[in-house]
Amino acid sequence: MIALRKLAAAQLLEAWEHGQGQSPSYRALALLVAACDEPPELQASLSIGQRDARLLALRELTFGPQLVSVASCPACGAQLELTFSTGDICAQAPDGVTEVTLVADGYTLRARLPNSLDLDALARCADRATARTQLVARCVLEASYAGKPLPAVDLPEALLALLAAQMTEADPQADVRLAMNCPDCDHGWQASFDIVSFFWSELEAWVQQTLRDVHTLAWAYGWHEADILALSPWRRRYYLEMVRG
Ligand SMILES: [Zn+2]
Numbered sequence: 001m002i003a004l005r006k007l008a009a010a011q012l013l014e015a016w017e018h019g020q021g022q023s024p025s026y027r028a029l030a031l032l033v034a035a036c037d038e039p040p041e042l043q044a045s046l047s048i049g050q051r052d053a054r055l056l057a058l059r060e061l062t063f064g065p066q067l068v069s070v071a072s073c074p075a076c077g078a079q080l081e082l083t084f085s086t087g088d089i090c091a092q093a094p095d096g097v098t099e100v101t102l103v104a105d106g107y108t109l110r111a112r113l114p115n116s117l118d119l120d121a122l123a124r125c126a127d128r129a130t131a132r133t134q135l136v137a138r139c140v141l142e143a144s145y146a147g148k149p150l151p152a153v154d155l156p157e158a159l160l161a162l163l164a165a166q167m168t169e170a171d172p173q174a175d176v177r178l179a180m181n182c183p184d185c186d187h188g189w190q191a192s193f194d195i196v197s198f199f200w201s202e203l204e205a206w207v208q209q210t211l212r213d214v215h216t217l218a219w220a221y222g223w224h225e226a227d228i229l230a231l232s233p234w235r236r237r238y239y240l241e242m243v244r245g
Contacts, residue, residue, distance in 0.1 A: 001053060004035040006061040009210060009229040016207050023123050024196045025116040028055055031199070035061075047113035049093055049173035052195050056173075059199045060086045063206075069198065071180060075187035082178060089193060091172035099141070100166045107150075107159055110142040113171045136160060216243055 007015065015034045019027035025044075028051060033040045035058050043051070059067075065086045072079055102109040118138050125131035133153065140152040140163075168175050177190040213236060214228045220243040228236065 001057065002036055002038060004032075004054060004058050004061060007031075007035055007058075010226065012062065012203065013207060013210065013229065016203050019200070023120055024194075024200070025119045025123070027200050028052075028196045029116060031055065031058060031203075044116045047098060047115055047171045047174065048119065049091070049113070049171035049175075051116060052176075053090065053093065053173045055195050055199060056086050056090060059195065059202075062199075063202055067198070069178070069191075069193065071178075071191050073180075073182040073185065073187055074189060076182060076185040078182055078184040080180060080182060082180065084178070089176045089178070091176070093173055094170060097170045100163070100170050102159070102163050102166055104159060104162055106146050107155070108142075108144050109140060109155070109159070109163060111140045111163060111167070113167055114139055114174075132160075213240055216240060 011034050015030045018030040022030070029040060029043055032043050032051070032054055036043075036054075043054075046054070067084055067086065067089075069082045069084075070079060071082065097113070099110060099112045102111070114135060118135060121138065122131040122135055125134055136152050136155065140155070143150045143152055143155055176193040176195070178193050179188070180191050181188045210229075214225050217223055217228045217236070217239055218225065221239070231239070
C-alpha cells in the first residue's frame with residue numbers, strides 16, 4: 001500500500017473543513033488527499049475496499065489502532081460496546097484486482113469494482129432500485145449470453161447477486177462485518193462497520209475539543225490559531241492546565 005503521512009492538527013482541521021456539507025465519499029477523499037501525494041482523481045478511482053484500507057491506516061496514524069464501537073442489540077435493544085483493533089478488521093485483499101469476470105449459465109460478465117465516484121453517483125439516486133440499476137450500468141464493462149453481446153439492463157437478478165458476491169470476495173475491505181453477541185439475551189448477529197462514518201465522527205469530536213482548546217489559549221495568551229495548533233498535544237495540555245489553574 002502507498003505510504004500515508006500522519007496529519008498535523010492544522011491539516012486535520014482543514015480536511016474536516018473541506019468535508020463540511022459533503023458526501024461521505026468526498027470526506028474520505030479529503031482526508032486521503034491530505035495524507036498522500038497521489039493525485040485526487042487516482043484516489044477517487046480506487047475500489048471502495050482499497051480506499052477503506054487506506055482510511056483505516058490513516059485512522060491508526062491519527063488516533064491509534066484501538067477502535068471502540070457502540071451498537072444496540074436488534075433483539076432486546078441493549079447497548080453494547082465493542083473494542084477491537086485496526087488489525088482485526090484489516091482484510092487481506094487479493095493484490096491489485098480492479099475487475100472481476102463471471103461465467104455462469106451461459107452468461108459471461110466483466111465488471112470493474114465500484115469506486116468513490118460510483119458511490120457519489122448512487123447517492124444522488126431517488127431510490128435503491130434506481131441506484132442498483134445505475135451501479136450495474138456503470139460497473140459492468142462487458143456482458144454476453146451464448147456469445148452474443150447483451151445490454152447490462154437485461155442481466156437476470158440471480159446473476160447480479162452472483163456478481164455482487166464475487167465483487168465482495170475481490171474487495172473484502174469494502175464490506176467489514178463485526179461478529180456481535182448480546183450478553184443480555186445471547187442474540188448473535190453481524191454488524192456492518194463503516195470506516196468512513198466512524199473516522200469522521202471521531203474527527204468531529206476531535207475538532208470540537210481542539211477548537212475549544214484553541215479558544216481558551218487564544219483568549220488567555222493572545223496567540224494565533226496556527227501557533228496553538230502547531231504546539232504538541234503535551235505542551236498544549238500543560239498550558240491549558242495553567243490557564244485553568
Ligand atoms: Zn440482546
